[in-house]
Amino acid sequence: MRVASLTLPLLALLAACAPSGQARRDGTDWPGYGGIDENHYSPLKDINDHNVGRLGLAWYQDIDGGGSSLTAPIAVDGILYYASGYSVVHAVDATTGHELWTYDPQSWKVADQKMRGAWGSRGIAYDNGAVYVGTIDGRLIAINARTGHKLWSTQTIGKDDERYISGAPWVFNGKVLIGHGGADFAPIRGYVTAYDQKTGKQLWRFHTVPGDPKLGFENKAMAMAARTWTGEWWKYGGGGTAWNAMAYDPKYNRIYIGVGNGSPWNQKIRSPGGGDNLFLCSIVALDADTGEYVWHYQTNPGETWDFNSAMDMELARLKIDGQDRDVLMHAPKNGFFYVIDRATGKLISARNIVPVSWASGIDVKSGRPIENPSARYPGGKAAIVYPSPFGAHNIEAMSFNPGSGLVYIPTMDQGRVYIDPAEPLQGWKHLDGQRISVGTGAPPPGVTPDRPATSFLLAWNPVTQSEAWRIPMPGLRGGGGTATTAGNLLFQGNAGGKFVAYTATSGKPLWSFDAQTAVMAQPISYRARGKQYVTVIAGSRFPSAIGLPREWNYRTQQWRVLTFALDGKAALPKVDPVDMPVIDDPAFAIDPAKAAIGATVFGQRCSICHGANAVSGGAAPDLLQSGVPLDTASMKDVLHNGILRERGMPRFQELTDEEIAGLQHYFRQRARQVLAAQSAGQPGAQTHRGLNEGQ
Template identity: 75%
Template structure:
């Protein structure tokens, strides 16, 4: 039994949580619920919480990673390939491992944003890389124990999500179906050797080549046409959960590839196992059961979000359940033993379905939501979902789920060129199989976000707190001390009362805090750690947007009586640059607009306005110098910092992008007058 699970068991049996230290060894925490029984920091004394130490992160790339902690050592990922170990009490760095992903990831760097989580077990740290490797490090030294390539060399799969560990095994999935024709799967490896033990495909392949197992044969009956030519999708790129009671691993399955079912499966069908939770035997990977949240989905409503495990009294009988809040706007309570639906209810207004049929477990769909006959449809939720990758948590003491929630819609319509001629776009942008909305057709209400406390037993709201911006709530963690920790896009890390949401304590992090916090104890003292840093590609509706250059990404650690202080922040405003001698040409601006939308906006922001995840190119002196701009885009000068290489771009296409960026800078300056600065090339992107 893993040490942390044993300690949690002691806590649940009544032993004092701080009688022995409690770790946080994996993404889901000690018991898969993003919850810790620790109560030294509690509602009565959290006002005394202070910063114990901080560590600046200067590797570029992702700021959404969740640390893990075991035995007084904190492990965290940063950039696109760095993993570090630090002393959990002082923050002193113990070792640093760079997987050098930029040297081998190639085009996979265009679609993903680094490492979102790690796992610890049996003296090793496990993580995945964008180029598809699963890596095991010696947790004490940081030395490489083994690495296994989990994907094909040129198949455009990549790994950004965390692995899960159980019974001497480590399991990993991958992403990529939004950008290329990908068939999803998960793979389990031996923790000591890296040898592959089993693999489970999440959607069926070409029937002419045979099926790997009976589950795939069953699933193929729910597809039509030649779906395998489109990959099918179903990538397991985020959440899983291990259940020791039944020795099962639950897999959260992603959306279809492409999103639009009319393309990948033109005759309809449920398209198993898209948008499902699939239970597998942990020893063999054999299929046990599945529950599909969106049969034949067409909206990117994947079920890769958190899977929380608990026991719940239903009609007077205690039953083992899992709780799940996928993108589609519903919270599901499912029997872990059988996979049967117990209850489901929407947490935001939805219009794709009227509800979930209790007898069949299937949604009661609104046919108009499938944008039939080429008609556009305004559908709620949007592809961002009512709940996305920001971790929800479950507190067994309050019986509440804490969900970073969103209410926003999207216009869906078939592609302008028709269904027959649609194809994947070689990894340049989202391969949705949908088109741009017609003029004047848009969602009928403004997008909002909020922290939602939800009672899964009664399927009812307990309380909610509005969040700043359109995606303002970060990942959550709850504790036995009656606390709920969550950061937000506005730059604050907050402790709420888990019972009623009362704000008890707040810390100014000087940038957004969207990553999941963790809490653990070392030598009888409880700590809380979280990574701070904006991860928004585009402007997010905040009163002020975080700037890539002026914000400082950090690992923050708190304890009662902490006295550390952050340095005074740099000024937020960075001027949009202009070159008075540059004259944008309309035709080049138009061509650059298309190229920017296909290649650049996913990181640098829609309309060339960044939200902080990557540099704002209107502020970049590199974009003002043709030779420097070419060296970055075409030659890959900044690949080690996470900037992908676009070697296929011609000099003319690169110049089109420069014209577009300069034109957008002029428009922004005209709309919001600010000091115009003419600068030469003297600072990096």
């Protein structure tokens, strides 16, 4: 653990504005992932659609230290908190950007394997004078919001457990709740756990899928769920991880859990006789005090496409058919928008927000989808399914504005080819120490989605289940998280490097800011010392440059916290284009057989961060620009000795000398392919240019 030193002036400042208790609910504070009401909405209107043209940068802070940051910040009593890299928590003065303290849990020291599957913290939470953060190695930590010192730490997973935490905690009633991820990389059984805010003592735990029936069930809900599974699902884990969003409902004193996909994806493996496989791809309502099951709504019974329901949930009161209803609104990956009665869990309405092929609609009476049987790729036949596993809506948060009555959804329209693998069905394939799911196979030659992938910002009317307006976004996944305010404003960043304010009612763009890199994290708005601010974190976290509207280079882009206010006068440093050349050694003789070995290793272990075909999108260094692969000793220092672990690069101690040599040959092969394409001036050839700060 590392806490930054505090100077006497900063200590005095901190004492003057330090949080001392519960967050305020009037819009002054933004204490958790969803804001004050889970809607990513601020009731503040000092900044509004009439004066937003005066919005300017109040201050910025560079984020260094390695790793990406897609965190939703929080703000309480004039202090802004955010996480960077592997759950390093920062506290800064919200009016000036002066850093007050930093807490580093140093997860990189103990989480090599898990660093390969999770890219850091998506959010933190504040309550009763403490900031709460989950770590990649499974800890939940409470930090004194005034001093930055650890109050307590508890391990939420078992020894040698392959779970990890990347999602935000949720706080309520003196409790803090956390889930976990990991089901796409190991045989995991999901659960959420509630802890006492003061002591870190475990209060209750709810599993999201049933375990081995021979061991008994934890509660009646698990016994009920087990009747919807077949075969020996527990040997595959089952999945159902609550890795992202939840929502607390104070009116009913319930916590709603967004549950993930099956593990493995392909239902024929984990549950060969079919069944609904509760509570996969569901919203589960639990009693917030006891963790007891209240109701559930399953968006994809027996899912087999990675259509998880871990996306955020908005809570509102809407007038539907002349009657006021307490509703939960949800847009999971599967392409439908759901309005659900919070009291009963019954479906009120559902409609697709993009064209979908896996179902023709949702039957309101039963709440079940009207499935297209061919979408389940039966009999080894390939199926083009819309949406893709990236979903129509993913982790980029949507928001709801009660003034406009609209929900704002970062939306994607893209498909995926599904087919059973060529080899016999199996749950997990071991690759020298790393598991991957092999539940689906590679698409047959020539079978591709039948329309180009697109993305857009969608304004959706949840009462009429209809589109109000849309704005095209740059790239395949071009729209960042959203936040909306009582000033009739909607804020969203995009993959093209702009942070934009729109009119919430009409979508008219009113103001924009060049962030010099992609802006995909969700913004927040709050008041500090009587003034309204808007904060967002900027930085390209894309693994691959394929489909991006412009190139973002890991080495030259600068991750930053950007904070705006009316009449802000700060400015980012000037940037100048800089060539980032592809490196090659003409004397290096490529062995195609070795390059093929390297291509396999890269695809299985490296592409998740360094990009498909070694084309980086900013999440990690472009390895074709690096001299490290030219030197075997340097490769082993990184891969075996882990000299860059603190910067976010995990060790791969299981790689053999043959595999490391294969990577070297693969990188030279790809480098020459890219250089040849550039020399020929081929459209779309990778340019390997970046941005560099000028003096």
